[in-house]
Amino acid sequence: MMIKGKARAHANIALIKYWGKRDDELVLPMNSSLSLTLDCFYTETEVIFNDDIEKDYFYLNNNIQDEAATKKVSDFLDLFRNSAGIKSSAMVKSINYVPTAAGLASSASGFAALAAAANVASGLNLDNKDLSIYARQGSGSATRSIYGGLVEWRRGISGKDSYAVPVDDAKWDIGMIVVIVNPKEKLISSREGMKRTVETSPFYTSWVESAEEDLKQIKIAISKRDFEQMGLIAERNSLKMHATMLGAKPPLSYWEPESVLVMQIVRELRKEGIPCYFTMDAGPNVKILCKLSESYKIKERLTQSFHEEKIIITGPGPGVTIL
Numbered sequence: 001m002m003i004k005g006k007a008r009a010h011a012n013i014a015l016i017k018y019w020g021k022r023d024d025e026l027v028l029p030m031n032s033s034l035s036l037t038l039d040c041f042y043t044e045t046e047v048i049f050n051d052d053i054e055k056d057y058f059y060l061n062n063n064i065q066d067e068a069a070t071k072k073v074s075d076f077l078d079l080f081r082n083s084a085g086i087k088s089s090a091m092v093k094s095i096n097y098v099p100t101a102a103g104l105a106s107s108a109s110g111f112a113a114l115a116a117a118a119n120v121a122s123g124l125n126l127d128n129k130d131l132s133i134y135a136r137q138g139s140g141s142a143t144r145s146i147y148g149g150l151v152e153w154r155r156g157i158s159g160k161d162s163y164a165v166p167v168d169d170a171k172w173d174i175g176m177i178v179v180i181v182n183p184k185e186k187l188i189s190s191r192e193g194m195k196r197t198v199e200t201s202p203f204y205t206s207w208v209e210s211a212e213e214d215l216k217q218i219k220i221a222i223s224k225r226d227f228e229q230m231g232l233i234a235e236r237n238s239l240k241m242h243a244t245m246l247g248a249k250p251p252l253s254y255w256e257p258e259s260v261l262v263m264q265i266v267r268e269l270r271k272e273g274i275p276c277y278f279t280m281d282a283g284p285n286v287k288i289l290c291k292l293s294e295s296y297k298i299k300e301r302l303t304q305s306f307h308e309e310k311i312i313i314t315g316p317g318p319g320v321t322i323l
């Protein structure tokens with residue numbers, strides 16, 4: 001027996017961040033979050049269940065992966081194998097399409113594409129809601145990559161109702177500029193960083209409350225297409241997330257000097273009347289939320305301080321596609 005499935009999923013950047021789990025096993029978040037799916041960054045994955053191979057194999061960008069990386073994929077595929085009653089091992093081939101040196105190897109697009117491919121290969125044919133529940137168990141941010149545009153991940157009260165819902169197709173003047181400050185892999189994984197923050201930061205409870213309020217407010221701004229409010233809420237939410245990390249023991253900071261430089265440029269541009277807002281995740285790279293129609297103007301300013309190939313402009317991207 002040999003059955004296969006292939007899918008593409010795009011990366012997403014959170015405007016209201018997910019930072020901390022209340023259940024590590026099920027990947028249940030402490031707070032709901034909201035993101036923008038990106039056009040330029042995606043992963044294509046093929047899953048082949050094959051009776052003739054004796055164990056799982058995982059190739060990423062045509063390179064065979066080590067035991068640890070393969071185990072993550074295997075454990076995730078078990079969710080599908082168990083539900084579908086499949087006993088076969090799998091061959092998994094994944095390609096990350098990320099502009100050169102972007103340093104954005106994304107677990108969001110990775111697990112969303114793997115989930116969508118496994119969904120086809122296993123014959124489970126889950127709908128998007130259930131697909132996001134499965135993707136979540138691979139990586140929290142993958143929950144949101146099932147859909148395109150602006151997407152909310154509702155924290156839910158159990159494993160069965162913590163999933164993503166589409167909020168807005170983002171087919172208006174929205175863009176994102178990714179500024180690559182340092183493409184190297186981060187020293188402290190998000191998983192570890194979140195755990196430390198939840199367990200030791202005295203600011204953590206306030207962060208959760210504040211993030212839920214930010215989510216409410218940003219959804220109002222989105223429904224009114226109030227770009228300025230949307231950006232201001234997102235920028236502040238990101239800073240608050242990083243503030244909880246500074247309060248952790250030992251403290252955690254993903255910022256580098258050039259990250260701060262990008263923030264300063266964004267603030268200057270705003271003073272000049274260009275609406276743009278920064279957001280940062282578990283790494284030193286900075287993403288700028290802007291109007292797509294103004295992205296080239298902003299890029300031009302950034303090239304005074306950064307190499308052109310370190311500045312990537314992207315529009316909103318689609319949800320998962322079966323290939």
Ligand code: 2P0
Binds near residue numbers: 013107139
């Ligand atoms: C987010 N991040 O909302 C937040 C903001 C980073 C900062 O989701 O442990 O790879 O696999 O659930 O999803 C990155 O963490 O973590 C992330 P796991 P994930 O996008």
